[in-house]
Amino acid sequence: MTQKERIVEQAMRMFATQGIKAVRMDDIARQLGVSKRTLYELFGDKEGLLYLALNCYFEHTRRRREALTEGARNVLEALFMVLTDVLDSAGEANRMLDNLRKFYPAVYDRYTKEGTAKTRSDFGKMLERGIAEGLFIDRFNMDLAITVLYYTASAIVSRKDLLLPEGMTEREAFVQIISNFFRGIATARGLELVDDYLKRYDPAHSRRK
Template identity: 35%
Template sequence: MEIKERIIQGAGKLFFARGIKRVIMDEIASEAGVSKRTIYENFDDKTQLLKETLDYFQHEHDCNLKRMTEQADNVIEIIIGILHYGLESIKVVNPLFMEDLKKFYPNIWDESVRKSRESGQMELQRLLERGKREGLLRPDINPHLVARIFYEQITLIHNNEAFPIDEFPRKELFENIVLNFGRGISTPKGVEMLEKLLSDPDSGKNGPG
């Protein structure tokens, strides 16, 4: 593993666990097993390190989801996989990370949301078309519109004004969005398959990969 990647992975681990503002460069250096000087030889400052860390993990996220969609037998399996993958991610990412990102790095937040929305919506549209061909998703849905609605709902997970975290735990919120979405766009055959997979405690638990 290259030094730059080690730094990014170390920074990501600390940022996701504790938020951004609470993490100092000395701690990132210790986590990555490098000197602070080495960090500054590869990144201008903490802002650049944060930006490249987000780009790195977004790319990893996209690759994982692509691999999952290629390995799944049908779109319902993918919905279950997305559910478990998202729930595992919520366990890893401290809400303070999102709060810090929006508050202190609004430009990076906006760019991150835009990139995630663009790549995610395109992939979701393809999955919706696939599900219609498989007879598991309703033939009357508009994939472009439905994909947009889904990603706008997902973005709201991080809106503490709309969903205060002490009232709406992120795990429960994400689970409700994904399952209500999946049930709402599925045919009776798709809903039956969805409920069957949900009743299987081992279905999709490994998520992508």
């Protein structure tokens, strides 16, 4: 690992645990035992370092999800795993993005534009794999499906004012909504698997037993 990579990794951890606004270039320099001048020579300013640290943070997230889905029996199970992990890890990620939007809007705009494109690409590849595996029909608009899936997931994990039915948790709503989405594009075999994974991932189902 190069010095620059080591600095980005450490800054990423500090931003995630201490908050983007709270961490100063002085703090990062002191933590790593380097001069502040070195930081500015390598990254230009805090925004330059912050952008790379965010890329590092979300690349770690992508790798964790890849490892999580290695044992998935098919792409539909992998999608359930990824989407439930999105919900489970939303707290820290949302805090970082909220701080970024508030204090560094230019970095936020750049990162979210690029991050959205990457996420949509990942969803698209998984949906295409589902078609190839015979779990999804091939007669739907891929771009529209990706948009619906992306913004539905985003709404559940990031909207603080989302009104849910009384007694329903965010997790229950999330699993129900994504299950209904997959049912809309599933083949007969895919529908069987959706029902199977709904039993495994929906906490409301466990309480009804």
